[in-house]
Amino acid sequence: MTTSHSNPVVISGMGVVAPQALGNTEFLSKILSAEVKHGNSERFDSTGFSCSEVGELRSFSPLDYVKKKKKLKLMGENITYAIGAASMAVEQAGFNAEACAPERLGVIFGGRTRISDFPELEKCVISSLASDGSLDFQLYGTEGMHHVYPLSMLRNLPNMAAAHLSIVHGALGPTDAITNGATSSIQAVGEALRTIQRGDADMVITGGSDSLVSPLDFGQLTSLGLLLKNRENPFRSFDSVSSGGFPGEGSAVFVIETLEHCINRGATPLVRIDGFAEGFEPAFSYGSDVVSNSWERAIIDSGMAPSDICAVSLTGSGHKQFESVECELYRQTFKGSSPYAWSSRAHSGLAGAAISAFDLASAVLSVTNNLVPVTSNCFEVADYCHDVNLVTKEKQDVTEGTRLVSSHNRAGAVAALVISSNV
Numbered sequence: 001m002t003t004s005h006s007n008p009v010v011i012s013g014m015g016v017v018a019p020q021a022l023g024n025t026e027f028l029s030k031i032l033s034a035e036v037k038h039g040n041s042e043r044f045d046s047t048g049f050s051c052s053e054v055g056e057l058r059s060f061s062p063l064d065y066v067k068k069k070k071k072l073k074l075m076g077e078n079i080t081y082a083i084g085a086a087s088m089a090v091e092q093a094g095f096n097a098e099a100c101a102p103e104r105l106g107v108i109f110g111g112r113t114r115i116s117d118f119p120e121l122e123k124c125v126i127s128s129l130a131s132d133g134s135l136d137f138q139l140y141g142t143e144g145m146h147h148v149y150p151l152s153m154l155r156n157l158p159n160m161a162a163a164h165l166s167i168v169h170g171a172l173g174p175t176d177a178i179t180n181g182a183t184s185s186i187q188a189v190g191e192a193l194r195t196i197q198r199g200d201a202d203m204v205i206t207g208g209s210d211s212l213v214s215p216l217d218f219g220q221l222t223s224l225g226l227l228l229k230n231r232e233n234p235f236r237s238f239d240s241v242s243s244g245g246f247p248g249e250g251s252a253v254f255v256i257e258t259l260e261h262c263i264n265r266g267a268t269p270l271v272r273i274d275g276f277a278e279g280f281e282p283a284f285s286y287g288s289d290v291v292s293n294s295w296e297r298a299i300i301d302s303g304m305a306p307s308d309i310c311a312v313s314l315t316g317s318g319h320k321q322f323e324s325v326e327c328e329l330y331r332q333t334f335k336g337s338s339p340y341a342w343s344s345r346a347h348s349g350l351a352g353a354a355i356s357a358f359d360l361a362s363a364v365l366s367v368t369n370n371l372v373p374v375t376s377n378c379f380e381v382a383d384y385c386h387d388v389n390l391v392t393k394e395k396q397d398v399t400e401g402t403r404l405v406s407s408h409n410r411a412g413a414v415a416a417l418v419i420s421s422n423v
Contacts, residue, residue, distance in 0.1 A: 007258050007259065007260055008258070008259045008272050008273075008274070008422075008423075009193050009196050009197065009256055009257065009258055009259070009272070009273045010256065010257065010258070010259050010262055010269035010270065010271065010272050010273065010423055011254050011255065011256050011269070011270045011271050011272075011273065011364060011419070012092075012093040012094075012255050012256070012257055012262045012267050012268070012269050012270060013088075013089040013090055013091070013092040013093025013094075013095065013254065013255035013270070014088070014089050014092060014252070014253070014254050014255075014270060014361060014364055015084070015085040015086060015087065015088025015089035015090075015091075015092065015251075015252070015253045016085060016088070016250070016251075016252045016358070016361050017057065017060055017081045017084045017085045017088075017209075017250045017251045017252075018030075018055075018057075018250040018251075018252070018347065018348050018358060019038065019055035019056055019057055019058075019248055019249065019250060019347065019348055019349065020036075020038070020055075020347065021347070022059060022060060022084075023088060024088070024092075024361070024365065027347075027361060027362075027365065028365045028369065030347050031344045031347060031362050031365070031373040031374070031376070032371075032373055032374060032395050033347075033374065033376055034374045034376060034377075034392070034393060034394065035376060035377060036234070036235075036346050036347055036376045036377060037234055038053050038054060038055050038056070038234075038235075038246065038349070039053070039054075040052045040053065040054065041054045041056055041213060042056060042058060043056070043213065043214075044214070044215055046215075046218060049218050049219075049222055049227065050222060050227060050228065050229060051218075051222070051227035051228035051229075051244065051246050053228060053234065053235070053246040053349075054213055054246055054247050054248070054349070055213075055246060055247065055248030055249065055250075055347070055348050055349030055351065056213050056248075056249065057081070057249055057250060060080075060081070060084065062075070062080035062083075062084070064084070065080065065083050065084040065087050066080060066083055073151060073155075074151060074154055074155060074160075074164075075155060075160075075164065076155040076156050076160070076211075077211045077249070078111065078161060078209045078210050078211045078249070078251070078354075079155070079160055079161045079164050079209070081209045081211070081249065081250055081251035081354075082109065082161040082164070082165060082207075082208075082209035082251045082253060083164060083165065083168060084251065085207065085209070085250075085251040085252055085253040086165055086168070086169070086205055086207075086251075086253040088253070089205070089207075089253040089254060089255050090169065090205070090255060092255075092270075093255035093267055094265070094266070094267045094268075095169070095203075095255060097170070098265075099203070099265055099267075100202050100203045100257075100261075100265075101202070102170050102171065102172040102173070103172045103173055104173055104201055104202040104203065105169065105170070105171040105172065105173045105201065105202070105203050105204070105205070106171060106173035106174040106175060106176075106192065106195055106200070106201040106203070106204040106205070107162045107165045107166040107169070107171045107173075107174075107175045107176075107204065107205045107206070108162065108174065108175070108176045108177075108178070108188050108189075108191050108192040108195065108204055108205075108206045109161050109162040109165065109176075109177055109178070109188055109205075109206060109207060109208060109209070110177070110178045110179075110180075110184030110185035110186075110187065110188040110207065110208025110209075110210075110353045110354070110356070110357065111158040111159070111160075111161050111162070111177055111178075111179060111184065111208060111209060111210060111353050112158055112179050112181070112184065112210055112352055112353045113156065113157065113158045113179060118214040118215055118216050120147050120148055120149050120152065121216065122215075123147040124140070124144040124145065124147040124148055125144065127139065127143040127144045127147060128140040128143060128144030158177050158179040159175075159176075159177035161177070161209050162175050162176065162177045163175070165205055165253075169205060171205065173200070173201045173204075174195050174200050174201055174204075176188075176191065178191065178208075178353075179353070180353075180409060180413055181352070181353065181409035181410065181411065181413070182315070182350075182352065182353070182355050182356055182407055182408065182409045182410075183278070183356055183407045183408060183409050183413045183414065183415045184208050184210075184352075184353035184356065185207055185208030185252070185353060185354060185355070185356040185357035185360065185407075186278075186356040186357075186359070186360060186405065186407045186415040186416070186417055187278055187413075187415045188206050188207065188208055189206050189207065189254060189256070189273070189276075189357075189360065189417060190276035190277075190278060190415060190417065191206075192204035192206035192256055193256065193273050193276055194276070196256065196257065196258060202257060202258065202261050203255060203256070203257040203261065204255075204256050204257070205253060205254075205255055206253070206254050206255075206256060207251065207252050207253035207254050207357045207360075208251065208252065208353045208354045208356065208357040209250065209251030209253075209353065209354050209357070210249060210250075210251075210351055210352030210353040210354040210355075211249035211250075211351075211352070212247040212248060212249060212349075212350060212351060212352050213247050213248070213249045217247050218247060221247060221350065224410075225244070226244055226245060226317075226319070226350060227244050227245065227246060227247075227350075228243055228244040228245065228246055228318070229243040229244055234346065234377050235318055235345065235346040235349060235377060236318060236346070236377045236378060236379070237314075237316025237317070237318055237323070237343040237345050237346055237375055237376075237377065237378055238314075238316055238323055238327075238343065238375060238378050238381060238382055238385050238388075238390055239377065239378045239379060239380055239381065239382060240380040240381070240382045240383070241380070242318045242319065242320060242323065242382065243318065244318050244319060245317060245318040245319075245345065245349055245350045246349045246350065247349055247350055247351075248348045248349025248350055248351035248352075248354075248355070249349075249351055249352075249354065250348060250351055250354050250358070251354050251357065252354065252357035252358050252360065252361040253357070254357075254360070254361075254364075256273065259272070259423060269423040270364055270367075270368055270423075271364050271367045271368065271401075271419045271420060271421060271423065272419065272420050272421070272422050272423045273417060273418075273419055274301075274302035274303070274304065274402075274418040274419060274420050274422070275298045275299060275300070275301035275302030275303070275304070275416075275417070275418035276298055276301060276415075276416070276417050276418075277293075277294045277295075277297035277298035277300075277301055277415070277416050278294060278413070278414065278415040278416070279293065279294040279297070279413075279414055280412050280413060280414070281294065281325075281329075281408065281412050281413075281414045282412055294406075294414040294415070294416050295329060295333045295404060295406060295414075295416050296333055297416075298404065298416035298417060298418050299333075299404065299418060301418070302418040302420075304402065304418065306333055306334050306335070306336075306337055307334075307336065307337040308402055309334070309337070309339045309402050309403070309404050309418070310339055310340065310372075310398055310400035310401065310402045310403065311339050311340035311341065311342065311363075311366060311372045311398070311402075311403050311404075312330065312334075312339055312340070312341045312342075312403070312404045312405075312406065313341075313342060313343070313344070313359045313360075313362055313363045313366075313403060313404070313405045313406065314326050314330070314341050314342065314343045314406060315343060315345065315359070315406065315407060315408055316343025316344075316345045316346075316375065317345065317350075318345070320382070320384065322408070322410075323382070323384065323385075324384040326406070326408075327384050327385050327386075327387075327388050329406075330387075330388050331387055331388070338387070338389045339389060339404075340372040340389050340390075340391050340396055340398070341375075341388050341389055341390050341391065342362075342372055342373050342374065342375045342390065342391045343375050343378075344358060344359065344362040344373060344375075344376070345359075346375075346376040346377045347376060355407070356405075356407035356415070359405055359406075359407060360405050360417065360419075363403040363405045363417075363419060364419065366403055367401050367402075367403055367419060367420065367421050368421075370397060370398055370399055370401070371395045371396060371397055371398060372391050372395060372396040372398055373391065373395055374391055374392065374393070374394060374395055375390055375391055375392050378390065378392045379392075401420050401421025401422065402418065402419070402420040402421075403418070403419050403420070404416060404417070404418055405417045405418075405419065
């Protein structure tokens with residue numbers, strides 16, 4: 001499907017709830033920093049893991065955005081992050097009851113399935129242990145199960161962030177949830193784009209949220225070999241000593257609509273969404289030959305050529321296997337041109353389904369502020385980044401307003417968006 005340029009779709013509002021940054025202004029300030037550090041978790045003792053660093057929200061108060069305290073019983077942390085970021089996004093978009101008919105307002109959101117909140121899971125297991133340390137199912141039936149919150153599933157289902165956002169903002173249009181790891185948010189924005197293009201909605205609240213800050217997530221990420229191996233090194237994207245990442249959390253939310261709808265209601269567009277593509281790239285999961293067309297298809301969908309792209313937001317996961325594939329995709333896609341490239345992952349960490357929403361937020365700020373951010377904590381560029389025009393020392397001032405935003409997950413799913421200042 002080719003993006004319709006006769007009635008383009010724009011982002012009219014954005015909100016960010018990220019580690020060390022609440023709001024767009026703080027987030028911009030952070031992604032311009034050449035060096036970033038995070039501390040240990042304040043929620044639990046993380047020193048027993050090989051990586052104790054964590055991208056944790058420490059100044060976020062759910063009650064600043066969720067007005068009725070009792071509603072928090074139905075919300076996991078990721079849901080409250082989404083509501084906070086969405087409130088910022090709709091405010092910037094100038095959204096109100098008259099902005100869009102309820103049945104023409106949709107919510108399409110990225111998230112993930114969580115088993116349970118860790119504290120209740122911990123109490124449940126401990127109270128079900130026999131004297132020899134084994135799990136006693138009879139004890140679970142008499143003692144353990146009582147620690148499971150009856151509404152736990154409603155707090156953790158992947159569609160609940162979208163459901164709560166639709167309730168809060170009165171959306172009666174298409175509502176959907178995308179659960180596909182790190183690519184979830186970019187895919188949600190892409191589906192929101194297509195929903196508007198096919199005429200099923202005038203406006204969509206989209207983006208993603210997640211939280212991987214718990215002992216359970218630390219253990220899982222450790223077993224997968226994704227966490228930092230050296231306590232002395234921070235999260236370094238595309239650096240010669242890159243050794244993994246750290247858990248993160250948060251949300252980034254976007255209000256998107258047609259340019260015509262945005263102008264007719266007196267709002268100001270931030271950027272235009274020019275193209276989108278998604279696919280499966282075996283190189284990321286199997287280490288096979290790097291052959292990709294998702295980036296190219298996103299650029300074709302935008303009606304542009306690779307030489308029109310000014311800068312690329314890369315994943316920069318801190319792992320040579322994945323980063324080297326990205327660098328090769330860059331070389332394949334941009335033969336004859338050399339757009340700037342950067343990664344903002346050192347600021348938010350491995351934030352699950354929210355991470356590509358942060359990448360898009362970084363790209364939106366890049367366009368609206370006429371700059372390319374720094375790849376933070378990249379002190380010595382890795383050898384596999386040769387021929388990649390990586391920004392590492394200080395931001396680059398640019399006037400060209402096109403960006404390619406790329407995301408991939410460990411299984412090989414790839415999604416890409418092209419955005420621009422052509423509004």
